[in-house]
Amino acid sequence: MATYSIFQLFIFSFLILKSLSQTHPSPKQPPKSLILPVSKHPSTLQYTTQFNLGTPLNPQTLLLDLGGRLLWIDCENGYNHSSTYRPGLCGSAMCSAAKPIFGCELCLFSSSKQGFCNNNTCLVAIENTITTTVQFAEIAIDTISIGPFTMVPNFIFGCASAWLIKGLDSGINGVVGLGRTRIGFPTQLTSRFGGTFRRKFALCLPSSTSKSNGIVVFGDVRYVFYPNYNKSKLIDLTTSFSFTKLLVNPVTTADDVQGEPSADYFIGVTSITINKKPISQINTTLLSIDKNGFGGTKISTVKPYTVLESSIYNLVTENFAKELEAMNVARVAPMTPFTECFSTKNLKYNLVGVEVPNIGFVFENEDVYWELHGANLMVEISREVVCLGLLDGGLNPRTSIVIGAHQLEDNLLQFDLAASKLGFTSTLLEQEVECANFIV
Numbered sequence: 001m002a003t004y005s006i007f008q009l010f011i012f013s014f015l016i017l018k019s020l021s022q023t024h025p026s027p028k029q030p031p032k033s034l035i036l037p038v039s040k041h042p043s044t045l046q047y048t049t050q051f052n053l054g055t056p057l058n059p060q061t062l063l064l065d066l067g068g069r070l071l072w073i074d075c076e077n078g079y080n081h082s083s084t085y086r087p088g089l090c091g092s093a094m095c096s097a098a099k100p101i102f103g104c105e106l107c108l109f110s111s112s113k114q115g116f117c118n119n120n121t122c123l124v125a126i127e128n129t130i131t132t133t134v135q136f137a138e139i140a141i142d143t144i145s146i147g148p149f150t151m152v153p154n155f156i157f158g159c160a161s162a163w164l165i166k167g168l169d170s171g172i173n174g175v176v177g178l179g180r181t182r183i184g185f186p187t188q189l190t191s192r193f194g195g196t197f198r199r200k201f202a203l204c205l206p207s208s209t210s211k212s213n214g215i216v217v218f219g220d221v222r223y224v225f226y227p228n229y230n231k232s233k234l235i236d237l238t239t240s241f242s243f244t245k246l247l248v249n250p251v252t253t254a255d256d257v258q259g260e261p262s263a264d265y266f267i268g269v270t271s272i273t274i275n276k277k278p279i280s281q282i283n284t285t286l287l288s289i290d291k292n293g294f295g296g297t298k299i300s301t302v303k304p305y306t307v308l309e310s311s312i313y314n315l316v317t318e319n320f321a322k323e324l325e326a327m328n329v330a331r332v333a334p335m336t337p338f339t340e341c342f343s344t345k346n347l348k349y350n351l352v353g354v355e356v357p358n359i360g361f362v363f364e365n366e367d368v369y370w371e372l373h374g375a376n377l378m379v380e381i382s383r384e385v386v387c388l389g390l391l392d393g394g395l396n397p398r399t400s401i402v403i404g405a406h407q408l409e410d411n412l413l414q415f416d417l418a419a420s421k422l423g424f425t426s427t428l429l430e431q432e433v434e435c436a437n438f439i440v
């Protein structure tokens with residue numbers, strides 16, 4: 001049995017209250033929103049969520065993959081026979097929804113995946129985006145349940161063999177793909193509940209591995225938090241987003257599929273600033289997506305730190321270090337995987353972390369930018385040393401800028417798929433709010 005954190009129990013008890021307080025209490029009434037809790041693993045920095053799958057309920061701990069194409073489970077372990085499991089028969093609607101499929105196959109591994117390997121089912125290519133390993137697996141449906149009350153029958157997922165989860169934390173049974181596909185988690189929920197269930201979700205990744213929990217909220221809600229200094233005070237962030245367009249990379253960025261647009265969320269960074277000063281030498285060709293799908297900027301929850309194409313990395317780190325030098329902050333030896341490390345001796349701390357130059361991603365015009373402060377920029381190595389939490393992605397990477405999880409923590413991001421826009425707040429720490437302070 002999974003152990004539930006206080007935060008999850010809180011959400012569960014809230015869901016009870018909510019269902020009691022609804023004006024037309026009816027178990028059939030579709031929810032307007034759903035919430036998944038998010039935890040951060042201390043050493044691997046993987047972000048996970050939990051819900052149940054199957055009948056009877058099998059609790060699942062799953063890696064959260066923002067750009068993942070679909071939900072997939074290790075069907076060999078941690079997922080017992082389920083009476084609501086149905087394999088995706090060739091020619092069925094779920095098969096065509098899951099496309100591009102590899103083909104229609106006989107069960108090849110029947111001995112290992114008891115009950116989860118069937119003849120005449122279609123296979124889908126599934127990628128473990130942490131290890132970039134690909135496997136062909138049976139597509140299937142089963143009931144997922146989120147909290148004690150929301151059952152979603154016939155949810156499409158991939159049923160993988162155990163070796164695909166290698167590289168994920170022990171205890172993780174699979175991956176929740178929130179990507180832009182027909183079988184991505186957000187789109188499946190929306191098409192299931194329809195009507196008032198909006199095709200949007202918000203993500204708030206926790207920074208702390210102990211006390212703090214983050215959230216993914218699907219559907220339309222008000223985003224209300226309390227500040228750390230007063231739990232009775234409400235801070236409503238629903239209208240505090242800045243927006244930029246979500247872009248579709250027309251060429252897949254995954255290793256598992258061909259011939260479909262990328263499931264990743266791309267945004268149009270047009271310039272990068274250090275303390276609001278644009279770095280003029282950046283090669284802007286790298287910032288746009290070319291016809292082969294190379295270049296551009298995407299957001300990732302599986303990359304722990306932002307990865308920049310080499311020439312961009314060099315310019316950002318040089319300019320950042322120059323600003324710190326002017327502040328009399330001494331450079332110290334690199335600490336793998338980081339190259340830019342500094343003594344904390346002349347650095348102060350404030351609400352938004354260590355006081356270092358801000359780095360900004362500028363979008364449509366100079367008034368639309370996402371500014372990163374100390375807590376999202378620096379990684380504390382010790383009391384004496386902090387390092388800039390960016391990595392060099394080498395020359396000619398597939399995507400020039402991959403904004404990673406450390407840079408997303410305690411920021412609220414809203415992915416509005418219907419309107420194709422990303423809403424972002426700056427760090428919530430400025431208002432003494434963390435993701436865990438979300439009020440359902």
Ligand SMILES: *[C@@H]1O[C@H](CO)[C@@H](O)[C@H](O)[C@H]1NC(C)=O
Pocket residue numbers: 001057058059078079080
């Ligand atoms: C699967 O069944 C076994 C034996 O009945 C049980 O010990 C185990 O907890 C079950 N696993 C899940 C994930 O429900």
Ligand SMILES: *[C@@H]1O[C@H](CO)[C@@H](O)[C@H](O)[C@H]1NC(C)=O
Pocket residue numbers: 106107110117118119
């Ligand atoms: C699949 O079909 C093959 C060949 O007809 C048969 O030998 C095998 O037992 C079947 N496997 C399952 C799981 O039904």
Ligand SMILES: *[C@@H]1O[C@H](CO)[C@@H](O)[C@H](O)[C@H]1NC(C)=O
Pocket residue numbers: 230231232233234
């Ligand atoms: C906390 O916030 C509530 C609601 O805004 C307010 O009534 C109360 O006075 C605040 N408490 C303190 C100690 O400031």
Ligand SMILES: *[C@@H]1O[C@H](CO)[C@@H](O)[C@H](O)[C@H]1NC(C)=O
Pocket residue numbers: 283284285286
């Ligand atoms: C800018 O980047 C593009 C794409 O990698 C490259 O073809 C071009 O030569 C670069 N321009 C300069 C001035 O380095």
